Amino acid sequence: MLRHMRRLAAVLAGALATALLSLGxxxxxxxxxxxxxxxxxxxxxxxxxxxxxxxxxxxxxxxxxxxxxxxxxxxxxxxxxxxxxxxxxxxxxxxxxxxxxxxxxxxxxxxxxxxxxxxxxxxxxxxxxxxxxxxxxxxxxxxxxxxxxxxxxxxxxxxxxxxxxxVLPEDTLDPAKDLDDALGDLQRLLLLNVGVMLTITVGLAGIALLIRRRTR
The missing domain is CATH 3.30.1490 (Dna Ligase; domain 1)
Structure with a gap:
């Protein structure tokens, strides 16, 4: 009797597994x-x-x-x-x-x-x-x-x-254009530095001249 019940339980478990698989x-x-x-x-x-x-x-x-x-x-x-x-x-x-x-x-x-x-x-x-x-x-x-x-x-x-x-704009894929832009930026930076140096030099010269006149 016990063996028969175990066999029946196994059959039911198999049927349940098959049903779940079919639902999936x-x-x-x-x-x-x-x-x-x-x-x-x-x-x-x-x-x-x-x-x-x-x-x-x-x-x-x-x-x-x-x-x-x-x-x-x-x-x-x-x-x-x-x-x-x-x-x-x-x-x-x-x-x-x-x-x-x-x-x-x-x-x-x-x-x-x-x-x-x-x-x-x-x-x-x-x-x-x-x-x-x-x-x-x-x-x-x-x-x-x-x-x-x-x-x-x-x-x-x-x-x-x-x-x-x-992902990148079309114009960023042109290496020649990138090089020209980089050189242009460098040139502008150098000109800016030269301008700053000239301004500082002229300012220092003016201050020195003013001090010289007052000490006479």
Whole structure:
């Protein structure tokens, strides 16, 4: 009798665990799959065929691309930038084994900074909500180094979420202009110092002359 009750308790515990797991998978999807992804596929502007990245051959690139979407919250913004302000779109599909799990639309050159759009319809059929998110500043360079044909950006800060515009003004990237400005500032400083020295010299000479006259 006792053995039978223990067996029944074990069966009930297993059923409860299965139910909890099913509830967890029915909730909003996380930004990355629970198991380590086998890789990602990237399609979009300038890519004639999908760019297939797999962890067995390119683990660093796969991890960097996954990092662009693994911080997204459960709820994003309902609307994004105007279509004309989005720039080129790149769709990233995350795979576990050979099974697609999640998909995201990345806009590395959007006005105001990179954007990520998560569609409500996901390949693994789990329920989630559509939403727009601010992307990481490193999105453009991450996609470029992974093989996406994007122009290199030297002034983009790596990491962090939000923003993607130039961090430094365009004119600060001209070394010749910076040198000319520095020389001009130095010249003005030297002229100022000479003027101060002349003023002090004339003042001292005037004081000395005045003292000389009074002592006669």
């Amino acid at each position: 998978t029915a909730g909003p999807v996380s930004a990355a799959p629970n198991t380590a992804p086998a890789g990602v596929d990237i399609t979009g502007e300038g890519l004639a065929a999908p760019l297939r990245l797999r962890v067995d051959t390119q683990p660093a690139h796969v991890g960097a691309v996954i990092d662009q979407v693994n911080f997204l919250g459960r709820t994003g913004m309902p609307t994004g930038p105007k279509p004309a302000d989005l720039g080129p779109k790149y769709t990233v599909v995350v795979f576990a084994g050979e099974t697609p799990q999640q998909t995201y639309d990345l806009y590395p050159r959007a006005v105001g900074g990179p954007r990520v759009y998560r569609p409500a319809k996901q390949p693994d059929a789990r329920k989630t909500s559509a939403g727009w998110f601010l992307g990481r500043l490193s999105m453009s360079e991450t996609l470029r180094t992974a093989g996406v044909p994007l122009e290199r950006q030297f002034d983009t800060v790596s990491g962090g979420a939000g923003g993607g515009e130039r």
